[in-house]
Amino acid sequence: MSENVDTDLPVAAIQSSALSKRAPRDPVSLIGTISLSLIAFAFAFPIAWAALTSLKSTSSVIATRYPLTVWSFFPPHPTLENYVFLFNELKLGRHLLNTAIASSGQVLLVVITSTLAGYAFARLRFPGREGLFALTLLTAFIPLEVILVPLYQVVSGMGLTSTYAALFLPFAAQPFGIYLMRQSFRQIPPELDDAARVDGAGTWRIFWRIAMPNVRPALATLVLIQFIWSWNAYLWPLVIMQDPDKQIVQVMLAGLKGSPNYSLDGPLFAGLTFVTVPLVVMAILLQRYYVRGLMTSGIR
């Protein structure tokens, strides 16, 4: 069985050869390693700082500000009191759930609209296809701030103010998602469509059984990007969600900053730390796919 191809082998071989090359390090890769470490540090520092601060009691948050030394960053007496306060008093769980609902709705809708529209733009022949696609892309250049007021009027006119649907419905169609999916559908050889058609499949079945399974990396990228986008949304939920119980976690946390009576800095940092966890989990779960998605869309 000499032709028994094990697709994992080459990758393993490349990795192990990269490892063995590590010993005699040349100056170029040394500089590379140092600059990558600096960049990684620059990105990780604020998050690590917030995470460390979340373990300080509110009094030591204030106390360690002066004098500023390296030790200011570390909690003198690590405690979980901020997290307890966050979940018990500020109902973080409730707000996390709100965000989860908004994000799931957002991701689900965008996946549906992007794949359908992307497939149509990539594969179906209809008059005005290219013009329509160009128009779709143009909408990517309209910032939310510009349409905030009319959007609010439309959504409240529909009687959707303070509903969960209002959080994601206005963003159901995303030009970026449509573009991404169109590009990956276009990379599927058209002969596959022909073969499926001859095999007895109609357009819908070709979309579902042939096209969709071959764009999984792009789909993972889309899910991740939409999830992050929606998880970090702030302005629109702030405007449209007037029921504090249904407010998403980001807006709720931002509210802690301006607390007039007493400082909530400790719980604020705890909350900020906690909400990054789902993003990290999501990124790790999907990285196998989206790295490949970004790579293949670049190479082909």
Added chain:
Amino acid sequence: MANVNVRKLVKSFGDATVLRGIDVDVRDGEFLSLVGPSGCGKSTLLRMIAGLEPISAGDIVIDGKVVNGLAAKDRDIAMVFQNYALYPHMTVRENMSFALEMRGLSKAEIAASVASAAAILGLEALLDRYPRQMSGGQQQRVAMGRAIVRDPKVFLFDEPLSNLDAKLRVQMRTEIKDLHARLGSTIIYVTHDQLEAMTMADRIVVMRAGVIEQIGTPLDLYDRPGNSFVGSFIGSPAMNLVRCTVAGGDTGPVCVTAGNQILARLPVTKQVAAGATVDVGIRPEDLEVGASGPHAQVVVVEPTGPETQVTASLDGQIVRLVVKGRSSLNRGDKISLRTDSEKLHIFDAETGTRI
């Protein structure tokens, strides 16, 4: 199984007309090959029969029914593509099952059909592999398996062997021919390789620039090409075409080359007026080194083992001859060419039509 009739078929892409009135009748159980140079419209014709390309004018009839408006999925036709077009996310088994699933067959029926098709093609050991885990030859075989598992009315092949290496191509040629004999199915087989068409087909359709030049059995086309294009397209090495003028000779009309040499007597059956310009077609194996006859100079000598191909210059025109066995000729040698005038093909120089 079915017969296929193509009637006055026309295809245009915008302003470009790529098929200009194609008429072919494919008989039930026949192996018909479409040959022609790249871009002559073979694939387009095949795709129209499959229902993948709309018809500009004319009719396609399958089993007595006009299918012009019928979608590909309803035509009950199987197609093997040049690049195989296997579904990359499906195993061999799933690739072969797909069409049957689309038809709503039960799991048991599908399993049985896949098993028997796999047995015919020797694919049993590959059933759980993905396309990327197989060699080109294996993928090709799976592509055929995907077609035969359906037991369709007609098989369409679009240059299925052109991505294989020479040795495998010869082997698959034999296998496909054997498969056709066993299944008795109607096959329309597109290739640009005339040798494939010659060796496999019951009949060959020679196309050029969107029109059919000739239809016939392989040996028909070889022995009686209807025009100089078919003459030079069919056969390898290609037929020599020597531009000559017809002149009256002592013993009847003769063909005179550009250098005023008499190439051969005009066959007695051919009626050509003296002074007319003709292309004289001579198969390389009908041309010999002789004691007398028109002079030529050897350009290249290519031994292949059982025979030797000699390329020579006859009054500035290149001619090829195939000599049995070994040859002692060398580049630059002067030779005389001899041919049997009854084996000549005479074509009108202007229209290319056989005289």
